[in-house]
Amino acid sequence: MSxxxxxxxxxxxxxxxxxxxxxxxxxxxxxFAQLGYEASTVRDIIRGTDLASGTxxxxxxxxxxxxxxxxxxxxxxxxxxxxxxxxxxxxxxxYLATAYHxxxxxxxxxxxxxxxxxxxxxxxxxxxxxxxxxxxxEVRQGLEDAIARGVAPRVDADFLANACxxxxxxxxxxxxxxxxxDVDAAAQFAVGLVLHGLDGAPRKR
Amino acid sequence: MSxxxxxxxxxxxxxxxxxxxxxxxxxxxxxFAQLGYEASTVRDIIRGTDLASGTxxxxxxxxxxxxxxxxxxxxxxxxxxxxxxxxxxxxxxxYLATAYHxxxxxxxxxxxxxxxxxxxxxxxxxxxxxxxxxxxxEVRQGLEDAIARGVAPRVDADFLANACxxxxxxxxxxxxxxxxxDVDAAAQFAVGLVLHGLDGAPRKR
DNA sequence: TCTAAAAATTGACGGGCCGTCATTCTTGTG
DNA sequence: CACAAGAATGACGGCCCGTCAATTTTTAGA
Numbered sequence: 001m002s003x004x005x006x007x008x009x010x011x012x013x014x015x016x017x018x019x020x021x022x023x024x025x026x027x028x029x030x031x032f033a034q035l036g037y038e039a040s041t042v043r044d045i046i047r048g049t050d051l052a053s054g055t056x057x058x059x060x061x062x063x064x065x066x067x068x069x070x071x072x073x074x075x076x077x078x079x080x081x082x083x084x085x086x087x088x089x090x091x092x093x094x095y096l097a098t099a100y101h102x103x104x105x106x107x108x109x110x111x112x113x114x115x116x117x118x119x120x121x122x123x124x125x126x127x128x129x130x131x132x133x134x135x136x137x138e139v140r141q142g143l144e145d146a147i148a149r150g151v152a153p154r155v156d157a158d159f160l161a162n163a164c165x166x167x168x169x170x171x172x173x174x175x176x177x178x179x180x181x182d183v184d185a186a187a188q189f190a191v192g193l194v195l196h197g198l199d200g201a202p203r204k205r
Numbered sequence: 206m207s208x209x210x211x212x213x214x215x216x217x218x219x220x221x222x223x224x225x226x227x228x229x230x231x232x233x234x235x236x237f238a239q240l241g242y243e244a245s246t247v248r249d250i251i252r253g254t255d256l257a258s259g260t261x262x263x264x265x266x267x268x269x270x271x272x273x274x275x276x277x278x279x280x281x282x283x284x285x286x287x288x289x290x291x292x293x294x295x296x297x298x299x300y301l302a303t304a305y306h307x308x309x310x311x312x313x314x315x316x317x318x319x320x321x322x323x324x325x326x327x328x329x330x331x332x333x334x335x336x337x338x339x340x341x342x343e344v345r346q347g348l349e350d351a352i353a354r355g356v357a358p359r360v361d362a363d364f365l366a367n368a369c370x371x372x373x374x375x376x377x378x379x380x381x382x383x384x385x386x387d388v389d390a391a392a393q394f395a396v397g398l399v400l401h402g403l404d405g406a407p408r409k410r
Numbered sequence: 411t412c413t414a415a416a417a418a419t420t421g422a423c424g425g426g427c428c429g430t431c432a433t434t435c436t437t438g439t440g
Numbered sequence: 441c442a443c444a445a446g447a448a449t450g451a452c453g454g455c456c457c458g459t460c461a462a463t464t465t466t467t468a469g470a
Contacts, residue, residue, distance in 0.1 A: 013437060013446075020448095038269070041427060052449045057429065064243070125330055159394045162375040170371030171364055189364045197402035218417075218466060225418095246456060257420045262458065 021059050023049045025073070028066045037067065037125050068129045075131030078106050079138060086142045092151040095142060096194055100168065101187040107172045108181055139164055164194060226264050228254045230278070233271045242272065242330050273334045280336030283311050284343060291347045297356040300347060301399055305373065306392040312377045313386055344369055369399060 027048030031040045042063050046056045060066045081102040089095035140161035146152035167190050175186040232253030236245045247268050251261045265271045286307040294300035345366035351357035372395050380391040 011438075016436095017447085042429090043427060053428095054430080054450065055448050058447065062429095156390075156394060159376055159379055159391070160398075162379040163372045163395070163398055166371030166373070166375030167368045168371070169375075170367040174364055174367040185361075186364070189361060190368070193365075193368055193399070193402060195402045197398060197400045216467080221465095222418085247458090248456060258457095259421065259459080260419055263418070267458095 020049075020051060020055070023051070024056065024059055024066065025070060028063075028070060032067070032070075064127070067125065068127055071127060071129045072131040074106075074110060075129065075135055078103070079131065079135055081106070082135065082138050082142070086138075086145070092146045093191065093195060095146065096191045097187060099139075099142070100190045101183060103168050104172055104175060104181075104183045104186045107176060108183060111176060136161060136165060167193065225254075225256060225260070228256070229261065229264055229271065230275060233268075233275060237272070237275075269332070272330070273332055276332060276334045277336040279311075279315060280334065280340055283308070284336065284340055286311070287340065287343050287347070291343075291350070297351045298396065298400060300351065301396045302392060304344075304347070305395045306388060308373050309377055309380060309386075309388045309391045312381060313388060316381060341366060341370060372398065 024045060028040075028045045031044045031048055035044060040063060042056055043053060045063070045066065046053055060069065082099055085095055085098035085102060089098060140157055143152065143160050143164070144157045147154055147157060171186050171190050175181045175183070229250060233245075233250045236249045236253055240249060245268060247261055248258060250268070250271065251258055265274065287304055290300055290303035290307060294303060345362055348357065348365050348369070349362045352359055352362060376391050376395050380386045380388070
């Protein structure tokens with residue numbers, strides 16, 4: 001028992017289906033990274049697999065949908081970390097620090113861990129996928145919780161959640177541009193800024 | 206003499222050239238807004254003018270280049286406001302407040318001033334055009350100035366500039382989602398956050 | 411004013427990608 | 441083993457892309 005293929009998808013049908021879907025996502029990851037999202041075509045993606053062009057459309061309706069699936073995927077892997085951070089946090093500062101650290105580490109891990117200079121100059125596409133929105137909700141929840149428990153001032157939670165996300169995105173990008181990226185430094189900076197603004201941001205050097 | 210067409214572009218050649226370029230940009234603005242950037246095609250754009258398809262390529266190499274021109278355009282209109290804010294500012298807080306206010310007002314003005322619900326759910330494209338980068342430089346300059354003059358703590362100016370921009374983008378988007386958008390509230394929030402973090406963000410209501 | 415060179419416009423064309431669909435192959439079931 | 445349901449295949453019509461030879465418009469020199 002507990003031998004190979006005993007777990008998860010039992011039928012061959014389901015197994016190949018999952019495999020094909022995974023193959024497409026994997027190829028898409030490569031192609032998007034290589035050609036850039038805009039320039040990539042559905043054909044480029046399926047050429048990266050051993051499937052026929054028509055097969056693509058059994059799994060996704062368009063290149064956009066593949067992108068969303070990839071984004072959802074990433075978000076789905078990241079969200080639990082956020083929730084864990086909220087559950088375990090001993091203070092609001094702790095929550096912020098853990099969350100930012102997790103995000104920056106996530107960024108680093110996802111983007112080839114290293115090396116790839118991240119072809120700047122290429123348009124960036126930001127889709128607000130359901131999971132992305134869910135992350136916003138999670139962040140907002142965390143903030144409202146903190147506010148309700150009195151450990152954070154009663155500010156506009158919507159603005160604040162969005163601001164925190166904006167900081168994460170841009171400071172994260174800035175961090176990734178440096179060599180080597182310093183997750184701790186970025187997290188410290190973000191936490192300090194959110195908590196105390198300029199007064200609290202870590203001094204340089 | 207000094208009759209019509211005495212000013213600016215003298216030759217008919219140059220005049221129509223400028224007019225055509227303008228016509229293309231105008232049509233592109235409409236088309237992008239209507240169909241969304243991704244879905245728009247070069248053909249859609251020229252159909253919005255009385256030019257032939259081939260003519261488009263005398264002015265731009267691609268839809269992307271049109272987008273960049275539009276972005277540059279906007280940035281070029283906005284940048285002077287930032288510079289003015291820096292020149293006239295009586296304090297760092299004043300500089301921040303003026304800059305943020307100008308940006309949020311700019312956002313509001315550019316996006317149909319009102320009404321348009323800004324079709325969320327449409328992928329957003331962010332190109333780092335030269336002018337956009339210039340704005341980052343301007344912001345960074347303003348911050349480094351403030352730091353050098355001792356009116357702002359010696360923090361990581363690169364991180365800070367990026368964080369300020371991230372805040373501007375996300376809080377700006379949040380503001381635009383509300384009805385009616387409140388420029389003052391958004392600016393106050395952003396300034397408070399940057400200066401003093403949660404401690405300084407305006408309390409709700 | 412007339413005319414030749416330069417500049418700009420035009421739209422048709424070959425090539426590629428899109429999304430569909432009838433056909434073929436594969437898997438599950440009795 | 442036979443048969444139905446499900447999935448993969450690749451050819452096809454339609455659209456968009458970027459180019460380019462032909463044509464029209466503008467400029468400048470005689």
